[in-house]
Amino acid sequence: xxVIRNIWNSxxxxxxxxxxxxxxxxxxxxxxxEIYQRAFTHKSLHKKDKEGHTVSYERLEFLGDAMLSAxxxxxxxxxxxxxxxxxxxxxxxxxxxxxxxxxxxEDLNLVQFVKTTIATPQFGANIHGxxxxxxxxxxxxxxxxxxxxxxxxxKVIHPYVNIDLLEGRVISYKSLLxxxxxxxxxxxxxxxxxxxxxxxxxxxxxxxxxxxxVIAKARATSKKKAExxxxxxxxxxxxxxxxxxx
Amino acid sequence: xxVIRNIWNSxxxxxxxxxxxxxxxxxxxxxxxEIYQRAFTHKSLHKKDKEGHTVSYERLEFLGDAMLSAxxxxxxxxxxxxxxxxxxxxxxxxxxxxxxxxxxxEDLNLVQFVKTTIATPQFGANIHGxxxxxxxxxxxxxxxxxxxxxxxxxKVIHPYVNIDLLEGRVISYKSLLxxxxxxxxxxxxxxxxxxxxxxxxxxxxxxxxxxxxVIAKARATSKKKAExxxxxxxxxxxxxxxxxxx
Numbered sequence: 034x035x036v037i038r039n040i041w042n043s044x045x046x047x048x049x050x051x052x053x054x055x056x057x058x059x060x061x062x063x064x065x066x067e068i069y070q071r072a073f074t075h076k077s078l079h080k081k082d083k084e085g086h087t088v089s090y091e092r093l094e095f096l097g098d099a100m101l102s103a104x105x106x107x108x109x110x111x112x113x114x115x116x117x118x119x120x121x122x123x124x125x126x127x128x129x130x131x132x133x134x135x136x137x138x139e140d141l142n143l144v145q146f147v148k149t150t151i152a153t154p155q156f157g158a159n160i161h162g163x164x165x166x167x168x169x170x171x172x173x174x175x176x177x178x179x180x181x182x183x184x185x186x187x188k189v190i191h192p193y194v195n196i197d198l199l200e201g202r203v204i205s206y207k208s209l210l211x212x213x214x215x216x217x218x219x220x221x222x223x224x225x226x227x228x229x230x231x232x233x234x235x236x237x238x239x240x241x242x243x244x245x246x247v248i249a250k251a252r253a254t255s256k257k258k259a260e261x262x263x264x265x266x267x268x269x270x271x272x273x274x275x276x277x278x279x
Numbered sequence: 280x281x282v283i284r285n286i287w288n289s290x291x292x293x294x295x296x297x298x299x300x301x302x303x304x305x306x307x308x309x310x311x312x313e314i315y316q317r318a319f320t321h322k323s324l325h326k327k328d329k330e331g332h333t334v335s336y337e338r339l340e341f342l343g344d345a346m347l348s349a350x351x352x353x354x355x356x357x358x359x360x361x362x363x364x365x366x367x368x369x370x371x372x373x374x375x376x377x378x379x380x381x382x383x384x385e386d387l388n389l390v391q392f393v394k395t396t397i398a399t400p401q402f403g404a405n406i407h408g409x410x411x412x413x414x415x416x417x418x419x420x421x422x423x424x425x426x427x428x429x430x431x432x433x434k435v436i437h438p439y440v441n442i443d444l445l446e447g448r449v450i451s452y453k454s455l456l457x458x459x460x461x462x463x464x465x466x467x468x469x470x471x472x473x474x475x476x477x478x479x480x481x482x483x484x485x486x487x488x489x490x491x492x493v494i495a496k497a498r499a500t501s502k503k504k505a506e507x508x509x510x511x512x513x514x515x516x517x518x519x520x521x522x523x524x525x
Binding site for chain 1: 332333341345349425
């Protein structure tokens with residue numbers, strides 16, 4: 034038990050105020066902070082509620098997954114009027130893929146809040162996606178469908194769901210950016226240099242210049258990947274301006 | 280085209296006022312009747328909207344399926360606090376099984392509204408469940424999540440989702456009824472007689488008497504099935520009174 038308490042305490046200190054950290058992520062004041070604590074409680078703690086039921090984020094994951102599927106379905110229904118049932122199902126599967134959910138959870142660094150007796154590096158990549166689903170479930174439980182829907186629009190749909198990309202009309206963010214620059218007579222270039230970090234693997238870093246100004250940076254294991262990553266970042270940071278659908 | 284028009288007209292006459300029929304089923308005034316018309320438009324009509332997109336109920340089915348899954352997930356999350364993620368997933372699968380959805384659609388006789396060039400008897404049993412999902416999608420689109428949730432509670436959860444039965448704590452509705460009668464000192468008996476209908480298969484009909492009054496009737500291919508069916512009907516008609524969970 035002391036192990037658990039130590040982990041809990043050390044994490045509490047490390048994370049500062051859980052309430053305000055969560056508020057920053059979800060974008061509103063939690064009504065019941067207990068629900069969000071549950072969203073980060075790993076089953077390894079063997080925590081029980083008053084009725085003796087196991088408390089862990091897995092049940093919230095189930096709830097969050099269902100809400101995410103519903104909100105994405107409704108969005109695709111409206112945005113892809115030409116797609117039949119099978120096509121919409123496939124598009125949704127792309128958006129809520131394990132890989133994508135893991136990326137979303139990782140971007141929010143949700144793993145920092147996990148309460149567990151297991152060292153977090155031992156978790157696989159899926160922990161990120163699972164926590165992301167759990168926090169969606171927590172929001173639904175705390176505030177209902179509309180707030181949950183807003184969160185999904187803010188964190189998933191607006192930044193990541195681009196119908197053109199999903200439908201393969203845009204092959205890459207780099208090509209999207211080039212097309213936009215040509216159309217709008219902007220000068221751009223990718224500045225690439227070998228990254229001499231501490232990693233064993235060789236990395237490349239890239240700065241994306243637009244009209245002489247660095248608008249995005251990225252780092253990856255190949256030049257091509259780094260360029261794509263930088264273009265993607267530039268795209269999302271300037272989504273209102275860069276858009277080829279006119 | 281004349282074939283289509285004929286089918287449409289003959290159905291319109293047969294169905295009377297579509298608006299008021301739909302209102303009866305959904306329990307409120309439709310805001311946009313067009314959405315509900317779409318929920319009964321079969322792809323065989325090759326109907327297109329102004330933008331040239333195919334109009335059929337299949338896309339609404341996709342939307343309704345997602346909403347149904349979300350509402351059932353939220354209900355189970357609250358009602359089954361002891362169930363883990365896997366258990367909740369299994370329970371939901373039972374509730375939204377093809378067989379169950381077909382039964383729900385059939386009970387509402389949704390197939391009467393279908394607009395198609397195919398004779399309805401040629402549809403398989405799944406048409407009932409598909410239309411049921413489509414009408415859920417239509418309600419979501421017409422009135423939003425909360426109304427959609429209310430409809431699902433009224434038509435699926437309240438009448439059919441019994442956690443005790445789903446968890447196997449109640450083996451049958453007959454045993455549930457017997458238990459309740461014994462506890463509440465009620466006299467009951469099943470009156471069974473061979474049904475000499477027009478069917479090729481032999482049928483049994485049953486009347487369920489409670490304190491000398493017939494409270495339910497049913498008909499099936501075996502005595503046992505007919506008794507169970509009558510008990511189920513009696514249970515749902517008197518759900519507020521008959522409940523062994525105390």
